[in-house]
Amino acid sequence: MTINWSEYGDKEFFDELVDARHRPRAPARDLLRYLESLSSEEIRERQQAAEIAIVEMGITFTVYSEGENIDRAWPFDIIPRIIAADTWDRVDAGLRQRMQALNLFIADIYGKQQVIKDKVFPEELLANSANFRQECVGIEPPLGVWAHICGSDLIRDHKGEFLVLEDNLRVPSGVSYMMENRVLTKRVFGELFEDTSIRPIGDYPTKLFDTLAAISPRPMDYPEVVVLTPGIYNSAYFEHSFLAQHMGAELVEGQDLIVGDDDCVYMRTIRGPQRVDVIYRRIDDLFLDPDAFRKDSTLGVPGLMRAWRQGNVALANAPGAGVADDKVVYAFVPDFIRYYLDQEPILPNVPTYLCYREEEMQHVLQNLDSLVVKPANESGGYGMLIGPTATKKERAEFARRIKHEPRNYIAQPLIRLSTVPTIIGDAVEPRHVDLRPFILQGDEMYVTPGGLTRVALRKGSTVVNSSQGGGSKDTWIVEAG
Amino acid sequence: MLSRVAERVYWMGRYIERAENAARLVNAYATEVMDLPRSLGTGWHSLADITGASELFTGHYQNYDERNVVKFLLADTFNPGSVLASLKMARENVRTTRELLPTETWEHMNRLYLYVKDNVHSSLSRKHRFAFLNNVIFRCQQISGLLAGTMSYDSAYEFVRLGINLERTDMTTRIVDSAVFLLMPRKDEPSDYDSLLWVNVLKSLSAYQMYRQHVYTRVIGDEVVRFLLQDEQFPRSVARAVSEAASCLKALPRSDTPLLRISRLQRRVKEAEPMNMSLEELHAFIDNLQSEVNEVHGQIAATWFLIDSETAEQQSA
Structure with a gap:
């Protein structure tokens, strides 16, 4: 398939497979050469083969719509997203560091609350946290771990830097799709696995079982x-x-x-x-x-x-672990890493304005047209305001809500999300992606090599949620060589 | 094994078998009808009656014509015994017990359901029907074969087999009944077509060859009925299917009461003398067997599926 690079995307975004001059990045070289060797017809056949496999394997997600539960086929794009192993190793280390700090924070919050006494985390934020559970105070779960499974959402900015967007500590999902995406890619692009050294992901269920077994009473x-x-x-x-x-x-x-x-x-x-x-x-x-x-x-x-x-009985994640799954608490995670681990954070947060702080709220209200505003406790991309594309009316509505309940809102600059080539009709076009790796903590730690890549299929969109028109890709961590 | 899951795999077995048998029934009947001269005046209504759903049928249709009856038995989702409805339920049961079944089960089940959903309407015309029904029968067998060949013979498998064999018992009695229905109006003037009818009955259960090998007579009604009800070796005969179900029960924990109930059914089948029954008596006898199958089912549900918190607490104490 000849990819028409002269019409491929603008240079405003970081593309993960090609550089600004549309030359393949090193780990993607084999893949792109291979894609170029296939005719458009062959590419189309493989995309169709993947779609048929998805229907036949019954890889679905359920959407509640018009009073009915509908099983929809999992949307999948066959071009994988590729990350170099050395880049990934740093991300892996950053995720472990973050998970440890989060668990120490949760244990502290339900224990001595030293982090509050030491004025690292303000008490008033805890008082009106929706996910703090009074019932859990004083409990010491096995191994001192509260969050055993975490799905953190990562994005890459216009320079290709990885940033943490949020940590999902309640019931993060997506890992099964990550695994099925790999099965699909092996079916569709089996040839590529011969010469490329791609880190396997298939042992996640084993690791998960070991993590769970480790906390048995x-x-x-x-x-x-x-x-x-x-x-x-x-x-x-x-x-x-x-x-x-x-x-x-x-x-x-x-x-x-x-x-x-x-x-x-x-x-x-x-x-x-x-x-x-x-x-x-x-x-x-x-x-x-x-x-x-x-x-x-x-x-x-x-x-x-x-x-x-x-x-x-052991519960994973422990009840109350969601106290750290809150977009306001999120803003403090880099401080937790310094406080509990005495280390500098390896993975940065997206800069975040906390509306509960008066001066930051004023900044947010004055810059609503350039910021993304999120409620502290929603997931799935709901209840957000994307300033630059919102209408005047929507912005006014959010200004009202923020002033009414400042604790419940944060704002972040609009990050120019990285792109990956994606099959759209008969062409290959850049589409924005994010990444959800999964981190386990029991007696040992484990990070999935890669994770679930979600892709916003609509042109220019950054909404990757499958319930709102998002798709997915297989994610390869490729060794240099 | 969870009670709820046991119930689901049991029903999965029943629904797969039901779909296969509904396909067999339509196939057999259509072939029977084609052989009979118009003067014998066979109608399609008995086919709907055999499945015990005549009220449901008349609630939706005015005429018992071929198209309506076939549609009712193959495609109508309001009829829980139709091929499409059975497979839909079977698929739902597989979907909700996927973690227990060999992975391919779901893929095959899902593919079969999609095939039926997409093709069932074209099967309403005679032209495509035969190929469609054969395909359904074959693919249902493929799934039971897959389970037999790849699933550990544990409790889950016993429940699947239990479901299959009870459903099979029920359906074999209904297929025999279908012939009785056709013969009753003309019992006083036996015709040459009668043996043809029984050949078709045997064929619909894939029993013709085995009958020929194991019964040393021509195809005559009495012998066919005896074979299909009492032969101990043919897998689709009532006696055999009931013994299979009994062996499943023996392999399950706490099975005393359901075993007692199924032994009664076994005795009833064994001691019957269908040769000495009139068609009316035979019809009544078959009716009776069907309600006994239902009672066995009731006992299974009471023993394993309906564990409420009270029983559970008594047992844990």
Whole structure:
């Protein structure tokens, strides 16, 4: 396929596969040479083959729309995103550092709160944090770890620098799609794996199982680990099932679990009740246990918090871990790294204005047309204002909301997200991407080599969420050579 | 194994078998009808009646013509026994137990469902129907074969097999009943077509060859009925399918009550003398077998699927 580079994108953005003069970057050389060797027809056939495979493998995500749950085929672009191994190793180190600091912060917050006493983190921010759980104060989970699984969103700016956009510590999803994307690429571009040294990602489920097994309250070789799903209509059900299958764990719903009089958790099996040691829960805190949180939750298990507090069952992530998954707390993570680890942060944050600080709020209000405003506790790209493209009315509405609830808003400059060549119709065009690597912490740490690359398929758009027209790509960490 | 999951794989087995059998039933009946002269006045209505869904049918259609009946049995999603509806349910059950089943199960199941969804309407015309039905039968067997060949023979597999065999028992009785239905109005004047009818019944269950090999007579009604109800070796005969189901029950924990119930069914099949029954008696006997299959199902559900928190707590104590 001849790629018409003279019409390929402008130089305002960092493209991950080609440099400003449209020459292939070193790790992408083989791929681009290979793409050029294929006819447009062949490329189209492979894209179609991938799409058919997606339908047949049933790789779907669920969208709730017009009163119905619809299973949509996972959107996938066959051109992989490539990152050089030495670049990635630094990112990997930065993510480990960040995860450690986050866990130390959460443990501190539910423990002595030294970080507040030392005036590194303001107390008033904790007081109105939506994800702080009073019920968790004083608990010491196994290994001192609260967040066992983290999905951090990274972006690359116009210089190609990696920046952290947010840390998802509640129930981050996407890892199954990361793995399926690799399976698809192997099917479609099998030839490329012969000569290129691409870091494998297939052992994530094993690492996840080891992480979960490490926090079992009963020390044993094969503790009973289960994945707790809200059910088949949840948008990430595919992933819950995928992970249970690949770990050889039971996939349970709330109705399958009971807490006995001995404060232990049991699942209902055909042999009668069977003890559960570790629950990888994919249900938000507030739905976990109707006795402790929302009374109307039918997804959870009555008494679960009691069992957890007694140390009879491990929950991953621990309830309350989401306190660090907050866009205001996010702004303090570089300080946490310095405070807890006595290190300089390897991965920088995106510059962030906290509206709760009077002078920063004034700056935000005066510059709404150039900033991105986000609510502190939303995910999925909802409830955001993208200043430069918003209407006057939308900006006025956000100004009102910010003044009403300053704690709940942050603002960031619009980062010029990097691009990757993407197949659009019969041509290859640049599209903006982000990256979600997954980090595990139990008795050991693990970072996925690469992660899930999401791509905004609409021209010029930076919204990568699959529920809003985003697609995905396989991500290769390629060794030099 | 989780009770909820046991229930889902059991139903998966039933729905796959149901889809296959619905396809067999339509195939057999269509072939039977083609052989019969118009003067015998066979209608399509008995086909809808056999599946026990005549009320549902008349609620949606005015005429029992070929197109309506075939559409009802193959394509209508409001009929839970149709091929499309069964496969939709089977697919949903596979989708929600994917973590337990061999990976390819889901891919094959999904592909089969998509194939049926896309092609079922063209199968309403006689031209395409035969190929379509054969394809459905073959691909359902492919899935049961895949499970038999790649799944550990653990509780999950026993539940799948249990579902398959109970559904098979039920459907074999219905297919035999379909012939009884056709013969009843003209029982006083046996015709040359009768043996043709029984050949088709055998063929619809892929039983013709085995019948020939194991029963040393011509194809005559009494012998065919005996073979399909009581032969211990043919996998689609009632006696065999019930013993298979019984062996699944034996392999499962806490199975005393369902075993008791299925032994009664086994005895009933074994001790029957279909040769000495009139067509009406045979029809009533088959009706009875069907309700006993239902009772076995009820007992299975009570034992393994409906563990409420009270039973669970009693057991944990």
